[in-house]
Amino acid sequence: MIELNVNGTPQQLDVASDTPLLWALRDTLHLTGTKYGCGQALCGACTVHVDGSPMRSCSVPVSAVAGRKITTIEAVDKNRIGKVVQDAWRKLDVVQCGYCQSGQIMSAVALLSQNRKPSDEEIDGAMSGNLCRCATYVRIRAAIHEAARALV
Amino acid sequence: MSTIENLSRRRFLQGSAGLTLGFWLPAVAAPAAGPGKAGEDAVGPIPFEPNAFLRIGTDNSVTVISKHLEMGQGTYTGLATILAEELDADWKMLRVEGAPADARRYNNLFWGPAQGTGGSTAIANSWEQLRRAGAAGRAMLVGAAAKRWSVPAAEIAVRDGVVSHAKSKRRATFGELAELAAKQPVPTVLKLKDPKDFRLIGKQVKRKDSVDKTSGQARFTQDVQLPGMLVAVVAHPPRFGATVKSFDASPARAVKGVVDVVQIPQGVAVLATDTWSAKKGRDALAVNWDERAAFKLGSEEILARYRELAKKPGLVAHQSGDTEQAFGKATKVVRASYDFPYLAHAAMEPLNCVIRLGDGGCEVWNGEQMQTGDQYALAGLFGLKPEQVTIHMLYAGGSFGRRASKDSDYVLEAAHIVKAIDGRAPVKLVWMREDDMRAGYYRPLFHHALEAAVDGNGRLTGWRHRLVGQSIIAGSPFAAGMIKDGIDLVSVEGAANLPYAIPNMTVDLHTPQDIPVPVLWWRSVGSSHTAYSTETFIDQVATAMGKDPVALRLELLTKHPRHAGVLKLAAEKAGWGTPLKSGKPGERRGRGVAVHESFNSYVAEVAEVTVARDGSVKVDRMVCAVDCGIAVNPDNVRAQVEGAVGFALSAALHGEITLKEGRVEQGNFDGYPPLRISEMPQVEVHIVPSVAPPTGIGEPGVPPAAPAVANAIAAATGKRLTRLPFNPAELVA
Numbered sequence: 001m002i003e004l005n006v007n008g009t010p011q012q013l014d015v016a017s018d019t020p021l022l023w024a025l026r027d028t029l030h031l032t033g034t035k036y037g038c039g040q041a042l043c044g045a046c047t048v049h050v051d052g053s054p055m056r057s058c059s060v061p062v063s064a065v066a067g068r069k070i071t072t073i074e075a076v077d078k079n080r081i082g083k084v085v086q087d088a089w090r091k092l093d094v095v096q097c098g099y100c101q102s103g104q105i106m107s108a109v110a111l112l113s114q115n116r117k118p119s120d121e122e123i124d125g126a127m128s129g130n131l132c133r134c135a136t137y138v139r140i141r142a143a144i145h146e147a148a149r150a151l152v
Numbered sequence: 153m154s155t156i157e158n159l160s161r162r163r164f165l166q167g168s169a170g171l172t173l174g175f176w177l178p179a180v181a182a183p184a185a186g187p188g189k190a191g192e193d194a195v196g197p198i199p200f201e202p203n204a205f206l207r208i209g210t211d212n213s214v215t216v217i218s219k220h221l222e223m224g225q226g227t228y229t230g231l232a233t234i235l236a237e238e239l240d241a242d243w244k245m246l247r248v249e250g251a252p253a254d255a256r257r258y259n260n261l262f263w264g265p266a267q268g269t270g271g272s273t274a275i276a277n278s279w280e281q282l283r284r285a286g287a288a289g290r291a292m293l294v295g296a297a298a299k300r301w302s303v304p305a306a307e308i309a310v311r312d313g314v315v316s317h318a319k320s321k322r323r324a325t326f327g328e329l330a331e332l333a334a335k336q337p338v339p340t341v342l343k344l345k346d347p348k349d350f351r352l353i354g355k356q357v358k359r360k361d362s363v364d365k366t367s368g369q370a371r372f373t374q375d376v377q378l379p380g381m382l383v384a385v386v387a388h389p390p391r392f393g394a395t396v397k398s399f400d401a402s403p404a405r406a407v408k409g410v411v412d413v414v415q416i417p418q419g420v421a422v423l424a425t426d427t428w429s430a431k432k433g434r435d436a437l438a439v440n441w442d443e444r445a446a447f448k449l450g451s452e453e454i455l456a457r458y459r460e461l462a463k464k465p466g467l468v469a470h471q472s473g474d475t476e477q478a479f480g481k482a483t484k485v486v487r488a489s490y491d492f493p494y495l496a497h498a499a500m501e502p503l504n505c506v507i508r509l510g511d512g513g514c515e516v517w518n519g520e521q522m523q524t525g526d527q528y529a530l531a532g533l534f535g536l537k538p539e540q541v542t543i544h545m546l547y548a549g550g551s552f553g554r555r556a557s558k559d560s561d562y563v564l565e566a567a568h569i570v571k572a573i574d575g576r577a578p579v580k581l582v583w584m585r586e587d588d589m590r591a592g593y594y595r596p597l598f599h600h601a602l603e604a605a606v607d608g609n610g611r612l613t614g615w616r617h618r619l620v621g622q623s624i625i626a627g628s629p630f631a632a633g634m635i636k637d638g639i640d641l642v643s644v645e646g647a648a649n650l651p652y653a654i655p656n657m658t659v660d661l662h663t664p665q666d667i668p669v670p671v672l673w674w675r676s677v678g679s680s681h682t683a684y685s686t687e688t689f690i691d692q693v694a695t696a697m698g699k700d701p702v703a704l705r706l707e708l709l710t711k712h713p714r715h716a717g718v719l720k721l722a723a724e725k726a727g728w729g730t731p732l733k734s735g736k737p738g739e740r741r742g743r744g745v746a747v748h749e750s751f752n753s754y755v756a757e758v759a760e761v762t763v764a765r766d767g768s769v770k771v772d773r774m775v776c777a778v779d780c781g782i783a784v785n786p787d788n789v790r791a792q793v794e795g796a797v798g799f800a801l802s803a804a805l806h807g808e809i810t811l812k813e814g815r816v817e818q819g820n821f822d823g824y825p826p827l828r829i830s831e832m833p834q835v836e837v838h839i840v841p842s843v844a845p846p847t848g849i850g851e852p853g854v855p856p857a858a859p860a861v862a863n864a865i866a867a868a869t870g871k872r873l874t875r876l877p878f879n880p881a882e883l884v885a
């Protein structure tokens with residue numbers, strides 16, 4: 001049994017300890033908003049927050065995050081920055097296929113939590129681990145600026 | 153107002169849920185309710201279903217049924233906009249639902265009797281159909297109000313989901329009228345709006361999928377969980393054409409969670425209670441492959457063969473004038489040849505499919521792009537009738553052509569697994585990224601050779617274009633219509649119909665038959681390579697002739713006003729002819745242009761690039777002009793072109809699937825890196841105002857991007873890149 005705290009709820013999981021957090025969230029807890037894209041920390045689709053920091057859940061075994069606070073896209077709007085980012089994404093209709101967007105939003109929230117007024121270069125730096133095959137990047141940049149404006 | 157008679161094709165049906173009218177359908181009447189019928193989970197009772205595309209609930213909900221897949225291209229929003237416009241619905245109350253698989257009601261009108269999404273046809277083929285569907289619903293709601301209030305129908309207005317009669321100050325919502333509307337006669341004559349009265353089409357409406365896709369709620373195939381479902385991960389052969397010789401299942405079975413290991417024609421499938429266990433089991437398997445019949449050539453050897461082939465004439469795809477004579481009289485001949493690699497679609501959601509076999513049929517959950525083909529394939533395998541195959545169309549996490557499998561490859565793989573376990577559990581087939589990238593179905597590798605003849609008066613008089621590459625259409629359901637006299641029309645699209653007025657022109661094609669690498673349509677299909685070769689070559693010819701690239705194109709486009717229109721607009725908005733700001737010391741900057749028509753839409757793009765001393769290329773800005781007829785959702789047109797630029801740059805800067813001794817060398821995003829945000833240029837999109845019927849926008853932004861960038865690189869460095877992806881080593885200062 002591994003104990004996780006996911007979106008504020010303690011959970012007991014009966015999974016192999018090498019199971020990546022991604023699959024524990026998706027297959028065991030049925031929190032399917034966090035996506036599988038590469039399994040190798042190359043695409044960012046699986047990004048969640050662990051104690052507030054962005055992490056590629058495909059490359060972290062559950063045993064390594066036992067007892068730590070995990071936030072997924074399903075609860076991102078519970079925090080102010082998360083809500084503002086989500087609203088900016090909706091206002092600008094950033095999404096296309098949407099598959100990468102949970103990860104994009106989680107990374108954007110993490111960026112804005114550290115840096116309330118990121119420049120384009122800072123956005124590119126913080127977001128370059130999140131691939132979008134639909135290439136919604138123009139709007140991702142714009143939505144982060146939009147959220148930054150709404151946060152002041 | 154346009155008035156449309158459609159008496160002859162109407163079909164009435166009295167169904168249990170009120171009146172259902174199969175509208176504009178082939179002679180076979182559609183069932184009013186059936187397996188997979190959309191709306192099982194809809195809100196409120198649904199008393200009013202005027203046709204196969206619309207349902208109105210007593211709670212004022214308006215549901216538009218989309219026969220096309222939403223894979224990012226904005227189809228759900230676009231189709232709903234068209235119907236809602238004529239219905240005068242309240243956009244906020246409207247929801248969209250994927251249609252069930254049923255070619256009688258939901259066929260792609262451009263594909264004849266088959267249902268499916270592709271070729272940038274969704275909006276174009278639905279335009280009339282959904283306008284009529286909305287107008288019919290509106291007329292019946294008006295009829296109901298006229299009856300209830302005993303007033304003339306002509307005095308009734310409809311706006312934002314409310315029906316009203318000004319004189320008597322009466323009003324009713326759609327929901328209040330739904331039941332009575334269902335009893336109204338189906339209109340025999342429909343009045344469609346004058347485009348100047350559009351309130352939604354051409355205006356800013358919000359995407360219908362934004363909320364679900366920003367909260368983790370959107371449901372993709374990967375997210376399907378069914379009671380008792382098993383997840384399957386498959387060991388696929390290392391080379392195309394290899395088969396299983398033997399395997400040892402015991403290490404896989406030793407993995408906790410693994411419940412079965414089965415051999416299927418595609419390889420060996422490991423079934424487990426969850427994805428991670430299935431993957432661990434698959435990785436633990438020891439499979440011996442029989443590779444005697446496997447394909448063992450590498451990309452370089454394939455290319456060498458293609459270059460040899462290109463020395464000889466192929467089948468003629470286009471001939472006009474006397475090309476021999478033009479070259480005989482030329483005072484200057486310009487030449488170039490091009491190599492294009494295999495490309496993977498690499499959608500963010502790797503392929504997957506869920507199938508459950510039950511009494512009397514099977515059920516499929518999939519980001520479904522080829523309903524009719526997949527129904528027939530599954531029916532064949534399971535011994536069912538096609539209509540016993542129910543398909544739930546979920547969102548697809550991208551596709552770019554891949555989910556429109558021409559031979560149902562991955563859907564059949566899932567089905568074989570279900571069959572191998574006698575259907576005892578529903579199965580979710582999951583491809584890991586490596587399975588997805590190595591499975592083939594690539595944009596075919598191509599070689600092109602071009603020559604242009606310029607005569608003594610400085611006129612471009614001759615053009616020869618030879619292409620060598622595998623056929624995509626061969627082996628697809630479209631072969632009968634799209635292979636003409638041995639020529640796959642999509643191999644030469646964009647080349648055989650070159651718009652430039654060149655009096656003597658030959659385009660010919662070699663289609664190698666002995667390369668078994670599976671190939672498939674990849675966003676913009678033939679134009680993904682023909683636009684590059686033709687648009688960089690015409691640029692090279694302009695330079696050789698001492699002409700401005702825009703001016704030469706415009707001279708040659710006098711018979712093609714829509715090409716010329718977007719070209720002029722893009723050039724103007726980009727400041728063509730004005731000096732570019734110079735870069736930092738050592739940096740070379742340049743501007744380049746390209747124009748191309750695909751899927752009946754016209755796009756011109758102007759690129760601004762910076763080339764560093766080490767040869768690395770940064771695309772700074774792309775200015776795009778688009779003519780896609782009426783832009784149903786202008787913001788989505790912009791979004792699609794922005795995305796298309798990024799998709800095209802991924803391929804131009806990085807994209808290459810290579811074979812070595814028959815094995816695919818790339819497996820994940822490290823070897824096949826899509827564009828990252830740090831490489832994404834600024835993109836401006838300008839839309840040409842139009843009253844022409846809408847044409848596609850999912851693909852047409854792709855073709856001009858890479859050649860515009862290549863032409864900008866040539867302007868900056870003098871170097872013409874003819875091998876893709878770009879190699880910075882060729883650009884070192």
Ligand code: FES
Nearest residue numbers: 037038041044058
């Ligand atoms: S799935 Fe984790 S980074 Fe790609």
Ligand code: FES
Nearest residue numbers: 097098132133134
């Ligand atoms: S929206 Fe499709 S991958 Fe990002």
